[in-house]
Amino acid sequence: MRIKKIEIEGFKSYSQREVVDYLDAEFNAITGLNGSGKSNILDSICFLLGITNLAQVRVHSFNELVYKQGQAGISRATVTITFDNDVPPDKQPAGYSKYKEIVVRRQIIINGKNTYQINGISATNQRVSDMFRQGRITKVLNMKPMEILSMVEEAAGVRMYECKKQSALRTIDKKECRFNEISRLIDEEINPKVIRLKKERANYLEYKEIERTLELLTRKMVAYDYYNSKLQIKDSEKRAAEFEQEADKIGDDIGELSTQIEAEQLNLKALGEAKAKNMGPEMTKLENELKERQNVQAKADSEKDEKESNLSELRKAIDRKQKSLESDKNDLTMKRRQLEQAESEIGDEEHRGKSAEEALARARQKLEALAKGMTTDDEGNAVTLEAQLTATRTQLSEHQTNVKKAEMRLGQLNKTLSKKRNELQQISRRSGTQHDNKQKLEAEIAQLQQRLRDLNYEPELENRLEQERTQLANERTKCAQELDRFEARNYKLRFDYTTPYNGFDRSKVKGVVAKLFKMCEAKYATALEVVAGGRLFNIVIDQVKTGEALLRAGLPRRVTMIPLDKTSATVLDQRQIGQAKRMVGEDSVFFPKELINYEREIELAILSIFGNCLICVDMDQAKQLTFDKNVHCRTVTLSGEDFKPSGVLTGGFRRPDASILLALNEISGQYERIREIDHRIGATERELARLKPLRQQYDQLNGQLIVQQKRLDAVNEELKNTPAEVIRGEIARLEDEVAEANAIIEKLQPEIDNLTKRVKELEGRKTNEGAFRENEKRTAQNELANAQKELEQLKGTFSSIKESLAGLREEIGALENSIKEDEHEIEQMNARIDAMRREIGLYNEIVMGNKDKVKQAQQELEMYNKELRSQEKQIRTKTTEIEELKKRVRQLEAKFESKRRDGEEAAKNATEFAKRMQQLEKTHSWIAEEKQRFGVDGSAYDFRDYSYEIGKRELDERKARTKELLRTVNPKAMDSLGTAENELNELLNKRQQLEKDKKQLYDAIEQLDEKKRTELLTAHKKITADFSSIYSTLLPGASAELVPPSGAQNCLAGLEVRVAFNGKNKDSLAELSGGQRSLVALSLILAMLKFKPAPFYILDEIDAALDISHTENIGKMIKNHFSESQFIVVSLKQGFFDNANVVYRVNFRDGRSVVTRTENRHT
Structure with missing residues (x-):
């Protein structure tokens, strides 16, 4: 400003x-x-x-x-x-x-x-x-070096750095005093007080804890008495219920045996009646069914043959249509060739027409120019002969000049090129060894590169395989974690065991039954679970010896095993299953084996669980089949109701989300994914093992290749800088210039000849300009007449070719439409063929299905014939079976009476413990609120590893410690300690903040010192230059400068004024006159002002x-x-x-x- x-x-x-x-x-x-x-x-x-x-x-x-x-x-x-x-x-x-x-x-x-x-x-x-x-600079002369430096600092604007530094140091001193004071308070007063109060607080807390524990221990003993009584009641009630349940079960067995005896007696009676009637009506029914199914089979075969005949005819029609389509396509190709030929001819005619029109235009332009006393140039522009002649001579002169320059340059280049080639021959004899080394290295590199290619190893492939293995391992871990969580929720599905001995084949243990099969549909889950019951979680093993080995090694929980070599299965026969399907329909009753998929090796275990039962859609059908004399087996509905021939009905509504089979069906994909991942990891590791030796060979060869390539680069670099290579580069450049000069001469020489002829021609025309114009006029008139005549001729020819072209295009369009229609018809016929194939497939299925039904009817008829023959044998054995059943009934009745007496004794014990619980509740009112927590793990009433004796011992120990602590307890220690700790924490925070502030201040001082040093060095250099310049201006012939004191490296140690007259330095400023000294001071002040001008x-x-x-x-x-x-x-x-x-x-x-x-x- x-x-x-x-x-x-x-x-x-x-x-x-x-x-x-x-x-x-x-x-x-x-x-x-x-x-x-x-x-x-x-x-x-x-x-x-x-x-x-x-x-x-x-x-x-x-x-x-x-x-x-x-x-x-x-x-x-x-x-x-x-x-x-x-x-x-x-x-x-x-x-x-x-x-x-x-x-x-x-x-x-x-x-x-x-x-x-x-x-x-x-x-x-x-x-x-x-x-x-604003700033201030004073007191220049008679200053000490550090005082002059202070002036430079002020001029450079770094005095504020020093002010900030001094301020920061004063702040550090203040904070250091405060820090020491805080440390003294912490060490001498606060810490001892806190330690004493903590000890008193610990005693007080221990006393209160023991006081509270005494009440808890007393309560725990009472609770244990109450809880133990409750457990005894439950145990007694459980034993009473078990005795009652066993008695009921025995009663059910007695009832079931009685029912079975009645059923057997009815069967015996039915066998007699059936034998009397010779099973006539049933035989007639089966024969009629067989005949009816054979008629259906014949009808289906006939319709199938008809469809196949129609399919054959349609295929023949497609072949005929295909041949017609090929013929049309050949005609279309021929017509298109004719069209291309016609279009080519008309194109030539069009070109001739355009040429004639251009010639007509040029002739008219020429006549117009001649009428104006001018002529036309090569581009058809109107110009005078004089202008044409001048332009041609100018162009000819330029070309001749360029050719002469190129010839002169060519001569110089050839001389230089010959000289350089001679030099190269002499030098090449001395540098032949390096070229031999280069060729040898290039051959070795080529050999190594070929060996690497032959190795057929890709470094990236191994990296990709490593990444793939890592990704698969991570994915397997996630799947395994999800399965672990699922099996943790459903622990019965998990079977972990210790390997019994070295070399044990774990495939002998097949696994939990529920995980060994898969349902066909989810809707059967509830019924299958009811059928299997607890056996769903049995363990399938190959033989009894395997189970014995597992038991000897120890199992984490109790399990039931199914050894395949000793397991027998009771399976419904085909007669019962067939009768059931005829009664309620094939879509309403199912044999459980048909609803699941499993490995053939465990079929015996599956049949032992699912082989003696049927699954029905609803309760009415299940009830009908269970009590039918020809079916008479256990049935289960899709919703879980269980009907037994003994007359027992169990089950009811089940929550769908509680189905273990549904949950297992949803998670089964994870098991399959883990197997797939394990297979892929194995394949990946095998591939990595195969690549490992290849990688070692690759690394070795690649290392050799890198070494040889570096050697070759070094040789090339040496050759590049040798005199021979420099001369080769110059020769190449000279040869390029020679080729360029020759190209210029070759290009311009024909143009010069043409321009020379053109100049002579134009000079001749100029000499006889009148005759030239007349001749040009006649020529232009002739060209005009010829162009007009040619245009008239082309009009007729072009019209006839155009008509022929239109006819060809119409024929091509008709053929294209015909081809499209034929292709569309072929597509429709192919669609009909596909539809017929599907229909034939359906008829094939019907035929195959009917064949099975005919075969089944034949088998059933044969079965009845066999039953007729075996009827007498069955009647003989039934009487013996009924007697055995009656004997078992008598034995069960005696066992029933024994279980009933045991149940009454257990009920009496439960009543006694109930009275004890009532007495405890009356004495201790808190039991009513706390009893739901008795025996809960982790609560105050956790009775694991607890007994009455343990509780009594703990109570006595706490009472003795309470008496000891009562003498030293200080109840006010808690409040005093909180205050002291707050004070201590506050002081510690302040001390930490002081440390942090001090570090920040020291950092700031370090930064300011560095900035000050940089600015001072810059200022000294600039001010010294301006000081010398200003002083020499004020006092010509004199010079002055600011220099560090003797022995100092830079201006940071201070500055002194040095003055010289006519190149001779003065030893001291005292040698100067008053005016000279004033000029020195003034020059220094002005130089400092000039450093940062105001x-x-x-x-x-x-x-x-x-x-x-x-x-x-x-x-x-x-x-x-x-x-x-x-x-x-x-x-x-x-x-x-x-x-x-x-x-x-x-x-x-x-x-x-x-x-x-x-x-x-x-x-």
């Missing part, structure tokens, strides 16, 4: 408003007699900029700044300065970029306020100081101690070196202010200062 205007009112000698206006942007001088008030203008600027040291404006108090200290009726001093803010944005004060001018005003009132305003808005002294970034400078009589010549030099120096800043100087010497652009003269009139402005006119 520059000062544009200064307004002074009531300030020092300026009693009335005085305006110093239109200040020059570069150099302004203020002069006047002593005492006129010229320096007061500079004082007003310092006053506005916020100076605080009043001695620098030559007063002792602010009141002295007011005119006559307020004695002349003026009570305030006001200074207003207008600054030009139309400068680049980086030089504008922050926040004032939108203002073109900034007006700063400062006013003081006698014994009153001191105010600042910026653009009419109140501001602070700091705001004004920040806007102008917008403006104010100087007060800096030339007072200098003679006239030096004064003029100062003025010149300011104009030459400080054109970027504004100077306002006070001087009494004309040699100085004559160099200023504007001079302000101050006079003292009538007791006040008056200013007049004068512009200097420099030539």
